[in-house]
Amino acid sequence: DVSHIVRSDDVSSSCCVFEGFMDFLSYMTLMSQAGTSICVSRKSDYIVLNSVNMLQKALPKMERYSEIHCYLDHDRAGRVATDTIAGIFNVTDESEKFAGFNDLNDWLCHRNTK
Secondary structure (H helix, E strand, O other), X not given: OOEEEOOOOOOOOEEEEEOOHHHHHHHXXXXXXXXXXXXXXXXXXXXXXXXXXXXXXXXXXXXXXXXXXXXOOOOHHHHHHHHHHHOOOOEEEHHHHHOOOOOHHHHHHHHHOO
C-alpha cells in the first residue's frame, strides 16, 4: 500500500515521492547529515509508493501539494511514473541528483563504500 507521512509540526505545501521504503530511509539518513545536496531545503511530507503499481492510488494524496519532488528510480517504470506525475502536478525530478545509479539507496550505498 501507499505510505503517506505527514509532518505533524508543519502544514507543508511540499511533498517528496519515493518508489520504495529503502529509498525513503536513505533520504532520511541523508537528512540527518548536514550539507547534503540530495535533500530538498524545506520541510516536506512524504509519499512512499512501495511499488510504481500503486501510483494511481497515490495521485489523490498529491493533490494537496503545490510542489512535488520525485525521487523515483532510473528504470523505465520510474521514468513513466515521474512523467505521469509531472503531467498532472508541479514536479521537480530529483532523480538527476543520483544520476548513474538506479535509485537513491544505490547511490547512498556506493557513496558509503568510498
